[in-house]
Amino acid sequence: MIRYFLNIVFMLAFALSGVQFAQADDDAFGQLVEQLGGSNLRNKVQVIEQIAALEDERALPVLEALMNNALYQRKSDNQFVFAADEDKQLRLTSVVSGEDLGLASSRDVRKVITNNSLRSQTRTLVAVTRLHSKKNEVKLAAVSELLKSPDASFLAPLDAAIAEEKNPSVLKALQVARGAILLGNESEVERLKAVKAMDGYNSKQVLTLLQAQLDVESSELVRKEINDVLGGLKRAETGYKFVEDLFFGLSLGSVLLLAAVGLAITFGVMGVINMAHGEMIMLGAYTTYVVQLLMPNHIEASLIVAVPAAFLVAGLMGVIIERGVIRFLYGRPLETLLATFGISLILQQLVRSVFSPLNRSVITPQWMSGSWEINGFLSLTYNRMYIVLFALAVLFGLMLLLKKSYFGLQMRAVTQNRAMASSMGIRTGWVDAMTFGLGSGIAGIAGVALSQLTNVGPNLGQSYIIDSFMVVVFGGVGNLWGTFVAAMGLGVANKFIEPLSGAVLAKILILVFIIMFIQRRPRGLFALKGRFVEG
Amino acid sequence: MPANSRLAWLLNDVAGKRLLAVVLAITVLVPILNLAVPADSFFHVPTYWVSLLGKYLCFALLALAVDLIWGYCGILSLGHGAFFALGGYAMGMYLMRQIGDRGVYGNPLLPDFMVFLNWQELPWYWYGFDNFAFAMLMVLLVPGILAFVFGWLTFRSRVTGVYLSIITQAMTYALMLAFFQNDMGFGGNNGLTDFKDILGFNLHADNTKVALYVLSGVALMIGYLLCRFVVSSKLGRVLVSIRDAESRTRFVGYRVEHYKLFVFVLSAMLAGVAGALYVPQVGIINPGEFSPINSIEIIIWVAVGGRGLLYGAVIGAILVNYGKTYFTGAFPEVWLFMLGGLFVVSTLFLPQGVVGVVQQWKQKRAERKAFKQVTPSASPQAKPDSSTAAVETAS
Amino acid sequence: MNVRTKHIPQHMLYVNGVTVSFDGFKALNNLSFVVAPGELRAIIGPNGAGKTTMMDVITGKVKPNQGDVFFRDTIDLTQHDEADIANLGIGRKFQKPTVIESLSIFENLELALVGNRGVFKSLFHTLSATQLARINEIIALVGLSERRNELAGALSHGQKQWLEIGMLLIQDPDLLLVDEPAAGMTDHETAMTAKLLREIAGERSVVVVEHDMEFIKALDCPVTVLHEGRVLAEGTLDQVQNNEQVIEVYLGR
Known part of the structure; x- marks a missing residue:
């Protein structure tokens, strides 16, 4: 204990004079690092204390590496390096110059020798150095x-x-x-x-x-105080846990929303039962995978490229399906269901044949990983935050398109009165194809988002199709706000039931609830009423 | 007009009589060719084929059940795989209890998977399944009661068309998730398997397999007769009128939901029987049977055969399943493409299935032959556009 | 023909203060009228006047938000569903002819024939000689004897209308609600239909909703004019046609 204390006093004294020291000799850090080699551990203790005292920005990484037993020397020139795993090799970075030294095999480097006592002293030094850091x-x-x-x-x-x-x-x-x-x-x-x-x-x-x-x-007094403080903290923890669950539920709801909103167009607006909707999502996810394969050096930008690409791929597939199959089946919803189910099988097998039945890995860009630490009880992951924002953006973009654009006007005209729209010169066939393409394209976009959350495999779509239908039907067919409320409601409900019953049971309970709900109100939460609805 | 005789429903069903004759023939012949003909003979049917054919017969019974509600009442149920599986599980539970202390862990009361999960006692819902009669009753009752409760809630609320299809699919999906759970007490992922014997007969013996095969054939014939009786009765015509014009039927004074409920429960029970006959022949039942794709595959058997005819469903089930056996063996990659294509082709180009194609071809030939004679061959089901009428749109 | 022995009610149909609203839109607004036993009544009104909704309320398809609907004085129709109401003795013909297209004409009538509607009764149902005779009688009445075994789907529009009227008659109802029976008929068929409906009335009450003024004239019966969900005028066709308000509604202001 005394030894520790002395060390620190020594170090502090050093710290005061460190500024001049660093100025006096630019390469003091480099010289000190050189002395970390060899096996003289007692000497190393002094060296690290001097390094810590330097107030050099490079000091902390070296100490941290030493603490984690991850400081290396390159065998060829005895240069001290950091090593990070990359593709089964090591990427070396010079400790002193910070220069990238390229890839090397683990045989090219030698670990700097440490022992437990050195590492624990390093830990102390690291903590102290950090406390004096300029960064909060x-x-x-x-x-x-x-x-x-x-x-x-x-x-x-x-x-x-x-x-x-x-x-x-x-x-x-x-x-x-x-x-x-x-x-x-x-x-x-x-x-x-x-x-x-x-x-x-x-x-x-x-x-x-x-x-x-x-x-x-x-002490009774202290106990009482502890209980008070604990009580307050626990209340705060419960509160933040609620916020976190809510956020999680909303992000889950956003995933549902993304998956369902395309269906809200094809099923809700056009009345087409597209069982291949899940496969449109899957195509979007695979498009993301292919985009990343095509631009391996720009992974950060890959998602931004993947969104329009997925929209085009899935949308085009949607147009092909509509023109090739569905248009012959209008007014026969049960047949449409069967035919599109067949298409979903074909697409699944196609993906299996082209990409193999195994899951493909899609890389998460740097800007989507990590989390926002709000306090000790609450941290929100970035990928989920982006998905919530993305889902909302897609929803509002779609609403805008339907309400404000000329295409949206044509689309509403065709769905409300086909004969009239046709006689006014609207090419109804073209509008049908484009509407279906739009719904499918949005499913493709959903696939890009989902590729960041789940495994990308041939069965990706299947797991979302039933959920998507439930959301659309629950929200009330033909009503985007209903879809939004239903998706968020189900997402949050799922998250809050989960701890009580387990994930799978929560899903079953939700399904049973929706089945019961549809039986009571067959036309959903926000159904239109009146005699024209059933016609 | 059918003669007003008690058996008119059977006597007037020409195609049905032919089908019954064929089923009867293979039910009798296959066992003889398997048991009585020496193994090296050209005419010998290997036991493997007997079980496979038995499986097809179970599927045919299942298809019959689906055709009864889809073809005649217009209810596209995507939940019949679940009724089939429930019947199968009821049978599987009996077979599990028959294993007794011959399991890996030798526990006389608990099936192996329960011992493995450290369960101390048999869950209450497993009681009684050691009794064959009770288990057979459950084969009928479990799917029947589920269909009753589900149908009662659904039909009363007038959920129809694709909405009904989607919630039956959700029901199946929920059941699949539930049966995958280990703590449900049905063996989780692995389901029920390693059966030893049924009513004291060794399940792996050729004689038992043949007996099960014969039973499947008999069940199919009885199922066909039952369905034919139902659809030929006035009830059958009420079902058709519900299919074609549900509101009209209501305003004539028929309580549509009661009729739907009756036929839904009957159909679910038939599916349960098919499942119960299927399980001892394939030796396993697991939650995969609940997967939505299975239910939807049944629909395609019926569609390929030709719906609303009963015999079309039987033909379709056997054709598609033979195709599946052949292609999954010969070109496994191609099978899903073919199945998917089958869905598309049969809905786009074969609204009446293969039976419809054959009928059309026959009709054309007959017209060419008998130039002057007018042949009244139009049976109610042969009407070309009755497929579209199956979709209830009027309200 | 009516085999049921019931006392003759004061009102066959009694509709009082019925209001039905769909999302704020009042399809029926305090609608009141009565139909006497044996009466033939025509109801006219512009599109959206509430004619179909009125029929929906009487036959139990739509429940009114307010008001009373009584059948034969004592039966509260708002408490019954469609099948019940049909069995109580109210028959309805739709605007668009709906017959069961994939059943034969004979089977259509067999289905509508008055009798037990229970599930198991129909499973073991066989036709008695009197029932068969009754079906043949109706088939002859609607002029489809020669086509009795053909599918109803093969009939022309007018013939479907007649078959549907036949289905209505064979239900043996006390009150018939007939929605635009003359639509799609030739002049000759229209005249025949009017004659048929006049014959039916007397034994039963008949309410006809129609647009065709010639047909209404041929019916020669009291007329009720509906407008915006309530009764605008009542009287003979001449009276109604000369009513200021009716002219205003029909010709616009």
């Missing part, structure tokens, strides 16, 4: 580390950091970390202060720490 995220990450294993040795650097911290939210976090350390203090007053400092800090780690302290706490 790094400081918060350091606090999160500290909360995992609060140790008295961090008290001094924490105090130093608290003293100079200006940002209130970071200050709060630092104080929570300080509290976490003092929770084990002998003084009742200190413990009380520690608990108070933690009040209102939304973090699962704080929750665990306080829970653990409650089991060993002897």
Whole structure:
């Protein structure tokens, strides 16, 4: 313990003079890193302390790599490198210059030797270095580390950091970390202060720490305080859990909406039962896969290219299906159902023959991965956020198209009174084909979004077809708002039933609910009423 | 006009009599050719073929059930695979209980999969299935009651047409998800299998297989006669009128939902019997039988054969399944293309199925032969556009 | 012909203050009228006047939001469904002729023949000699004797109308609701139909909805004019035709 403390004092002293040191010799970092080689572990302890004291931006990555036992030397020139896995090889990056050194085999590099004690000292140094970082995220990450294993040795650097911290939210976090350390203090007053400092800090780690302290706490006063703070945190946790579930439900609903909105056009507006709708989604997903194959160096942009491409591929397929089969079956919905089911089998087998029956992997671009950490209890993943936004954009775009464009006008004219529209010079056949193409194209777009969430395989579409029909029928046929409400409602309901009953049972319950619902109100939530509806 | 005799419904059904004769012939001949003819003879029918044919006969009975409600009452049920599977599960449960302590774990009471899942006692719904008579009753009752409850809710609310099709499909899908669950107590993914014997007869013995085959043939014949009796009665004509003009039928004073319910339940029970005969012949029942594609495949058997005729369904089921056996063996890649194509072709070009094509061809030939004579060959079902009339649109 | 022994009611049909609205649109607006036993009544009105909705209410297809509909004084029709109402003795002919196209003419009439409508009764149903005679009688009445075994789908539009009237008659109803029976008929057929309906009335009450003024004239009966879901005028055809309001509604203002 004393040794730790001395180290830190030493390091702090060093830190004060570090600025000049770095200026005096530009390559001090490089020289120090060179000394990390070899097997003299005692020497390395001093070296890392000096590196930490440099206030060089390059210091933290080196220490982190060392901490994770992932610092290497290239055998050919003994240069120190970071290595990242890539295609079963290692991509090397120079530690000192940050230069990309290309791919190498694992035999070309040698790991820098460490041991447990060196690594644990490195961990301390990393935490302290982070606390002094200029970036708020790094400081918060350091606090999160500290909360995992609060140790008295961090008290001094924490105090130093608290003293100079200006940002209130970071200050709060630092104080929570300080509290976490003092929770084990002998003084009742200190413990009380520690608990108070933690009040209102939304973090699962704080929750665990306080829970653990409650089991060993002897003072009645502190116990009461802990209970108060815990109560508040748990309420916050429940609240945020609700928000998270709601978001999850909405994102699930958005997936349903994307899958169903195309069907709302073909089934809802045209009255065509397209059992191959799921396969249009599948085609969209495979289009994404092909687009990524075609532009392997621009994965980030691939989705943006894939959206119009999928729309075209699925839409074209839709037009072919409409002109080739469905137009001969208007007014015979049950036959349409059977014929389009046949088409769905053909498309599935086609994809199986062309791409193999195995699932294909679609890459998620950088900008879609990761999550938005709002606080310790709530984080929203980016891909789901984008899907919600995307689904809404598709829905409103479609509404705009139907309500405002000339094509939308023609489409509504044809569906309401075919003979009249035809006599006014609208090419009804063309409108039918385009409408069906539009519905199918939107299904294709849904496929692009789904490729980011699920496996892309020949059966992708099948799992969505029944859900999509349920959404459209539940919402009321021919009503896009109904489809929207139904999709979101079912998504959220599914998410909230799930913890009570398990995922599969939740799905079954929802299905049973919809079956019962349709039996009570065969025309859906937002059905039009009147004598013209049934005609 | 049919003679007003008690058996007119049977005597006037020329095509049906021919079909019954053929089914009777293969029901009698195949066992003889299998059991009495030496194995090296050209005429010998291998046991493998007996089971395969038995399977086809079960499918034919299932197709009959579907034709009864689709062809005559216009209800396109995408849930008959489920009734078939439920009948199969009821039989499977009996067969599981017959295994007794001969299972891998040797538990006299619990089937292997329950022991594997660490279950301590038999779930209540497995009680009674060790009794053959009880199990057979369940073969009828389980699909029948499900059809009754589902139909009662649906028909009363006047859910018709594609809406009905879609919710029957959702029902099947929900059942499939449920049966895949291990804690449902029906063996989860793997279903029920490893059967040993039925009523004390070894299921793997040739004699038992032949007996099951004969039973399937007999069941098909009885099923056909039953369906023919129903559709030839006044009830059958009410069904047709429901199919063609549901509102009209109501305003004439028929309680449409009762008629639909009757025929839906009857059809579900027939499907259950088909499932119960199918399971011991193939030796397994699993949740895959509930998958929506199975239900929709049955529809295509009927469509290919020619709907609204009863014998068309039998012919279609056997034709398509023979095709499936042949192509999945010879060109597995091609089969789904063919099946998919069959859906499209039969709806676009064969509204009356192969039977309709044959009838048309016969009619043309007859017209050419008997130039002066006018042959009144038009039977109610042979009407060219009755297929479109099956879709209830008037309201 | 009416074998049922019932007392003769004061009103065959009593409609009072019936309102039906679809999403705010009032298809029927406080509609009231009565039909006496044996009366023949014509109902006319421009498109959207509520004629079909009125029939829907009487036959149980649409439930009114407000108002009473009584049959034979005591039977509250709003409490019954279509099949019930048909069996109580109200027959309806649709605007578009709906016969069962894939059954023969004979079978169509057999289906409509008064009798038990239960599922199991129809499963084991056989025709008695008197029933057969009754069917033959009606077939002759509607002039389709020679085509009795042909499919109803093969009939012409006018013949389908007649078959449907035959189906109505064979149900032996006390009240017939007939929606545009003369549509698609030749002049001769129209005259025949008017004669037939006049003959039927007397034994039964008949309500005819029609557009064809010649046909109404041939019916020679009281006329009720509907407009915007309520009764605009009642009287003989001449009275109605000279009514200021009726002229205004029909000719526009």
